Amino acid sequence: MTTPTVTVEDLRKTFDAAGAGAGRVTALDGLTLVARAGQLTALVGPDGAGKTTLMRIFAGLLRPDSGKICVLGIDVALDPQAVQARIGYMPQRFGLYEDLSVQENLDLYADLHGVPMAERASRFARMLDLTDMARFTGRPAGKLSGGMKQKLGLACTLVRAPDLLLLDEPTVGVDPLSRRDLWAIVQQLVRDEGLSVIVSTAYLDEAERCTQVFVMDRGRLLAEGTPNALKTRAKGLTYTAMPPADLPARDLQARLIDAPRLIVDAVPMAGNVRFIRQPDAEAAGLQDLLAGAPAEPRGEDLEDAFMMLLHQREAVAGPGPIPPDTGLAPDTSLAPATGPAPAGGQAGQPAIVVRDLVRKFGDFTAVASTSFEVARGEIFGLLGPNGAGKTTTFRMLCGLLPATGGTLLVAGHDLRRARAQARGRIGYVAQKFALYGALSVRENLEFFGGAYGLRGKMLRARIGDALERFDLDPAAQSGQLPAGYRQRLAMATGLLHQPEILFLDEPTSGIDPLARRAFWRTITALAHGGVTIVVTTHFMEEAEYCDRIAIQDAGRMLAIGTPREVRAMAGPSGSHDMNSAFIAIVEQGRARRDAKSAA
Amino acid sequence: MTGGGFARRLAALTRKETRQMLRDRSNLVVGLLLPLVLILLFGYGLSFDVKHARIAVVLEDSSPVTLNAVAGLVGSQYLDPVWLQSMPQAEAMIRAGEADAILRVPNEFTHDLAGGNGRLQLILNGVDSTTAQTIEGYASGAIANALEHLADRRDVRFQDSASVGIVQRIWFNEAATSTWFLVPGLIVLVTTLIGAFLTSLLIAREWERGTLEALFVTPVRPMELTLAKLAPYLVIGMIDLAMCLLAAKFLFQVPMRGALSIIVLASLLYLLVSLAMGLWISGITRNQFAASQVALLVSFLPAIMLSGFVFDLRNVPVVIRWVSQLLPATHFMSLIKTLFMAGNYWPAILQSCAILAAYAIVLIWATQRTLAKRLD
Numbered sequence: 001m002t003t004p005t006v007t008v009e010d011l012r013k014t015f016d017a018a019g020a021g022a023g024r025v026t027a028l029d030g031l032t033l034v035a036r037a038g039q040l041t042a043l044v045g046p047d048g049a050g051k052t053t054l055m056r057i058f059a060g061l062l063r064p065d066s067g068k069i070c071v072l073g074i075d076v077a078l079d080p081q082a083v084q085a086r087i088g089y090m091p092q093r094f095g096l097y098e099d100l101s102v103q104e105n106l107d108l109y110a111d112l113h114g115v116p117m118a119e120r121a122s123r124f125a126r127m128l129d130l131t132d133m134a135r136f137t138g139r140p141a142g143k144l145s146g147g148m149k150q151k152l153g154l155a156c157t158l159v160r161a162p163d164l165l166l167l168d169e170p171t172v173g174v175d176p177l178s179r180r181d182l183w184a185i186v187q188q189l190v191r192d193e194g195l196s197v198i199v200s201t202a203y204l205d206e207a208e209r210c211t212q213v214f215v216m217d218r219g220r221l222l223a224e225g226t227p228n229a230l231k232t233r234a235k236g237l238t239y240t241a242m243p244p245a246d247l248p249a250r251d252l253q254a255r256l257i258d259a260p261r262l263i264v265d266a267v268p269m270a271g272n273v274r275f276i277r278q279p280d281a282e283a284a285g286l287q288d289l290l291a292g293a294p295a296e297p298r299g300e301d302l303e304d305a306f307m308m309l310l311h312q313r314e315a316v317a318g319p320g321p322i323p324p325d326t327g328l329a330p331d332t333s334l335a336p337a338t339g340p341a342p343a344g345g346q347a348g349q350p351a352i353v354v355r356d357l358v359r360k361f362g363d364f365t366a367v368a369s370t371s372f373e374v375a376r377g378e379i380f381g382l383l384g385p386n387g388a389g390k391t392t393t394f395r396m397l398c399g400l401l402p403a404t405g406g407t408l409l410v411a412g413h414d415l416r417r418a419r420a421q422a423r424g425r426i427g428y429v430a431q432k433f434a435l436y437g438a439l440s441v442r443e444n445l446e447f448f449g450g451a452y453g454l455r456g457k458m459l460r461a462r463i464g465d466a467l468e469r470f471d472l473d474p475a476a477q478s479g480q481l482p483a484g485y486r487q488r489l490a491m492a493t494g495l496l497h498q499p500e501i502l503f504l505d506e507p508t509s510g511i512d513p514l515a516r517r518a519f520w521r522t523i524t525a526l527a528h529g530g531v532t533i534v535v536t537t538h539f540m541e542e543a544e545y546c547d548r549i550a551i552q553d554a555g556r557m558l559a560i561g562t563p564r565e566v567r568a569m570a571g572p573s574g575s576h577d578m579n580s581a582f583i584a585i586v587e588q589g590r591a592r593r594d595a596k597s598a599a
Numbered sequence: 600m601t602g603g604g605f606a607r608r609l610a611a612l613t614r615k616e617t618r619q620m621l622r623d624r625s626n627l628v629v630g631l632l633l634p635l636v637l638i639l640l641f642g643y644g645l646s647f648d649v650k651h652a653r654i655a656v657v658l659e660d661s662s663p664v665t666l667n668a669v670a671g672l673v674g675s676q677y678l679d680p681v682w683l684q685s686m687p688q689a690e691a692m693i694r695a696g697e698a699d700a701i702l703r704v705p706n707e708f709t710h711d712l713a714g715g716n717g718r719l720q721l722i723l724n725g726v727d728s729t730t731a732q733t734i735e736g737y738a739s740g741a742i743a744n745a746l747e748h749l750a751d752r753r754d755v756r757f758q759d760s761a762s763v764g765i766v767q768r769i770w771f772n773e774a775a776t777s778t779w780f781l782v783p784g785l786i787v788l789v790t791t792l793i794g795a796f797l798t799s800l801l802i803a804r805e806w807e808r809g810t811l812e813a814l815f816v817t818p819v820r821p822m823e824l825t826l827a828k829l830a831p832y833l834v835i836g837m838i839d840l841a842m843c844l845l846a847a848k849f850l851f852q853v854p855m856r857g858a859l860s861i862i863v864l865a866s867l868l869y870l871l872v873s874l875a876m877g878l879w880i881s882g883i884t885r886n887q888f889a890a891s892q893v894a895l896l897v898s899f900l901p902a903i904m905l906s907g908f909v910f911d912l913r914n915v916p917v918v919i920r921w922v923s924q925l926l927p928a929t930h931f932m933s934l935i936k937t938l939f940m941a942g943n944y945w946p947a948i949l950q951s952c953a954i955l956a957a958y959a960i961v962l963i964w965a966t967q968r969t970l971a972k973r974l975d
Contacts, residue, residue: 015975059816061974080972085818095810097615099622104615111611112817114604156813 005164005196006035011067027053029219042207043200045216046512047483051200055168059089088162092169094153098142109156127155130185145387147178167199175385204303234304241273241295265307268544351376351532357406366392368555379533381546389555427494431505437479452497466492484515504535540578558589612827620831629796630835634789638846641785649733655689655698656680659706671745677737700734782853783939784908786843787932791902794873799894801828802881821970836870857938868955869931875962882969902928927958
């Protein structure tokens, strides 16, 4: 059990930075680690920590500049093919052949790995059973939902039992149900077959299930150990604060996170605020900050330890790619453009009214008679598994997709008639980076500002504000920004024309926890300034920042209300956090639907 | 590791490529329908022959001798004469594009002809120089014929220069039909097309969709990937080749003087070169759009412009001739024309086939190099 599967010694790897004269980017900077056989090993770390580079070096796809690397006792740099014949590797984006069926994809990988025909039937049956895809073997892989594709990718990687399984962020952009299923598969294989697994992940609750955890940062090892050993770093520093009834948890969280001298980290959670205090924080200062809200000590978890580690690194190494506290105070200039309120758009009226909204694609109903309202200045979260109809609903709200039926009022305008007027009052930040990568930050802002009809002094002033507020370098090439900064630029662009409503489609996918904190601080500040926010996310804990959330599945609205109300709807099994509430609600919804269709 | 592994993996990958090819309709449209359209277009629609060219005949002198002289213009399928009385009328027609040429018979023609120096004026619309030259040939041929008959019958004595006719004879393409040399060229065009438009997308698509990363971490070898991608398109190319040859033989009745087996063999060699060229471009660019643009510029367009398909390479500047010699299409073009029109000329066959085989080997080797299982 203790033979190493992977030994890494003083590993270094640099890349040519794209863009002329940009020099070299260091991905791995003298990394040393040993992973053991027969267990789950996790690599965690913020963006740019070098996780993916390390995985690719393990798989023999990249050659290190210097240092030693042995996988399964073989020097990868010398004989990558020998390693590739024995490992299973699932890249972040597992490229399934979308025009081939599920079965054809499995067959291809079985043939390439030389799985004997005699073993195939039982192996395929087991994989299809574990992934719950036996019904879909004839379906083209391109027609599967995101979570199912990921499961099929895992099944293709596991068509034969590898000596080592490498998973590179297997759950990015995957909904909580599919995430739970993927982990169940991996854990079962580790248990049944003694599989050795190395997984990189952005979810710390996933890392907590692993035997050994390596915390990486900027190409170096920040810490290693069992989850329990790592957790001790936050021991005695973790609390839950219960805000008084008249104070939203979000506001208390904002106050806490704005005081970095006393507080390491704070997040809203189940109506309360979980926070970590600085080890040297004075009790009196803390009392003032909490303003009478009672705080109770709570058990620490891996995320607490991770946040401690990242903040300590900041203190030693100076600000990292994402400053921990951007201090984005509520700012009046972020308020929606003032001007004559349009007819039907008076304050007090809801920002968005949706009645019996329907969208069909051919005979497939993506969204079925959905109704809800979003009040002005509210943060409204749209949650749902992959393929639930979130993106479709979202696109209809932004006027990017016409509705098949129903009423849709956005900022007082009927989207089915006055789409252009409505669009002028909304800002949209797409899930994928939708700006021009080859243009500089300033050029992108100028272009999009111009597209919204801003010019001259006004445009320059707004761009100046945006650069300052989001701490952006105007000369930087947009495509070269780290993920967190690209997200900021996308936000800055969406806010240039001071929209009344801001639409954010999975804004925090693939962004590390520090950047996510900063991002949500901006969102809460905007909402404080009166901007209405509609947001979709796969991070269920982020739903706690929302005033109200809606959970969709298979085109139907399953639950809508404040996070507290939604947790209550989930019943006893889902009441302690949003993740389990979400899973419970979706499963109950599906059980009801199955019962109805069976009847 | 073992030969069995190679065969099994190659079979699996070929199966995958074939499925992907068949499931994407646009592959079949470009691979099978477009060649068919090209065959019909080039065979029927495109021709350098001019038929029913309108020629304005201005008869300032309308004696029987004159009428006999221009009678040769009538009844030809190549020329449609329009009879006019005055020059300005004819000029107006040519300006309006209603006539391609003017034949002017001056009023002293009969008199001058008897004196041995009869002159006719032929004015050609030079806007389209190829057509103009063709019409010139038809018109002068028709008139010379008529005058010869005239001389025979009437026993008119002409001066030596006028009475000596030039007897034309064209070798290899006896009918001087342009279809005869366009159709062999079409084989070059169609085989180039599949490489330029279909295989040039294959590797780039895998890079763009991220399918290679997982594929690399399997026992698969770069050469297996390369060969598997060539195989299904080789079949498509063979179908196209068969269509071209059948059309040449039965639709256009182009003679095939060389051995069919050698024509097929040479065509398959060039097909392989064309497919590997597309694949190699795909592997270098790793981007479908860039790959198709590059393939268009370095493979397809030169095969039309510089291979001797349209323009005779002896008439182009030296530098361009050098460039054209670098193109595999040029070597195949000259070989296939020789095979169709002249027959088995072994030195040319061996030389061109050797060059094509060398290209095929180098390109396939270069392609599998672009699939080295590395991401950096």
